[in-house]
Amino acid sequence: MTNDLGRHPDFFIRDIPIFGRSILAPMDGVSDLPFRSLARRLGSAASYTEFINAIDIVNGHPDLARRLQYAEFERPIVFQVFDDDPQRIVEAARMLLAYRPDVIDVNLGCSAKCVTNRGAGAALLREPEKIGAIFRALSRALPVPVTGKIRLGWDETSLNYLEVARIIQDNGGSLVAVHGRTRVQGYTGSARWEPIAEIKKALQIPVIANGDITTAAEMEYVLQSTGADAVMIGRAALENPWIFSGLERSQIPPAVVQQTLMRHYEAMLDYYGPERGNVLYRKYAKRLLQPYNPERNELLNLLTAASPQAFQTLLSEFFNRFLAEPVLE
Numbered sequence: 001m002t003n004d005l006g007r008h009p010d011f012f013i014r015d016i017p018i019f020g021r022s023i024l025a026p027m028d029g030v031s032d033l034p035f036r037s038l039a040r041r042l043g044s045a046a047s048y049t050e051f052i053n054a055i056d057i058v059n060g061h062p063d064l065a066r067r068l069q070y071a072e073f074e075r076p077i078v079f080q081v082f083d084d085d086p087q088r089i090v091e092a093a094r095m096l097l098a099y100r101p102d103v104i105d106v107n108l109g110c111s112a113k114c115v116t117n118r119g120a121g122a123a124l125l126r127e128p129e130k131i132g133a134i135f136r137a138l139s140r141a142l143p144v145p146v147t148g149k150i151r152l153g154w155d156e157t158s159l160n161y162l163e164v165a166r167i168i169q170d171n172g173g174s175l176v177a178v179h180g181r182t183r184v185q186g187y188t189g190s191a192r193w194e195p196i197a198e199i200k201k202a203l204q205i206p207v208i209a210n211g212d213i214t215t216a217a218e219m220e221y222v223l224q225s226t227g228a229d230a231v232m233i234g235r236a237a238l239e240n241p242w243i244f245s246g247l248e249r250s251q252i253p254p255a256v257v258q259q260t261l262m263r264h265y266e267a268m269l270d271y272y273g274p275e276r277g278n279v280l281y282r283k284y285a286k287r288l289l290q291p292y293n294p295e296r297n298e299l300l301n302l303l304t305a306a307s308p309q310a311f312q313t314l315l316s317e318f319f320n321r322f323l324a325e326p327v328l329e
């Protein structure tokens, strides 16, 4: 089996071929349709949505259809859901089938209190039996593969990643993605990649390594050292979406950054409407411009531009500095 370019798949999620070994991580408030599309065009091998609350699915949240929108070229498209109730998560996942996802992923790693307090996200790591029940029920009920994204455990005294990964596999799961931190760590300290190598050795299903990968060189290192089938990159992709092409940010010429930024900005205006798109774009612009160390006021002016026109004008001025200086005779 090959893709249009005659390339062989790097691995499979059950029967779904995956071409490539780096994937944009699901990030609430970040991995929306415009940013996923940008990452996918630059080489991210699949698209994970932001996590979706099963309660919102079952109750038909008014914003749901927009959050589930995706472009055909993003396939394979992975819908990520979170919940603590096996029955409701099955009901929600069944409803999601109407949107034709390729994969359903269960969030077992979110550390936010609003999620863990109700027993969902990383709180499920404390209830391995429930994880088994969720994966058993989902894999029986759905025609598409079911995958999980986990952390190493709740805290240092409960590093049950091997047990949880095996439970996912033994109950019909088709892939495990691992953020190499505990719930209690949140985003502090460093992600550990050695446990991910242990998981990879123990499982037959594919494993994705995640956490603190910031450069293309690190991406290669993690792939080699863990043996993982792919890496997942979250925060670093905001500064360097070209990481999915195997490129370091320092390799990207300013003109390409400017063009990419404008294209992404226009996609945001289309997707959210001019007012909301203009505001929501700020976090992306800030991170993409960070390597140029912009002056505080200049950045502030740019990021608080009142209209798309004002933003575009200020952005052109910003990038003018990179135009070649005229050579004086």
Ligand SMILES: Cc1cc2nc3c(=O)[nH]c(=O)nc-3n(C[C@H](O)[C@H](O)[C@H](O)COP(=O)(O)O)c2cc1C
Pocket: 025, 026, 027, 028, 029, 030, 049, 050, 051, 080, 107, 109, 110, 149, 179, 210, 211, 212, 213, 232, 233, 234, 235, 236
């Ligand atoms: C703003 C933000 C939102 C996130 N939202 C989700 C989410 O919806 N689902 C999920 O599984 N992980 C989520 N994560 C965790 C990331 O997928 C990833 O595991 C984590 O950021 C570590 O990877 P990184 O060091 O490459 O960023 C989120 C992380 C951030 C920073």
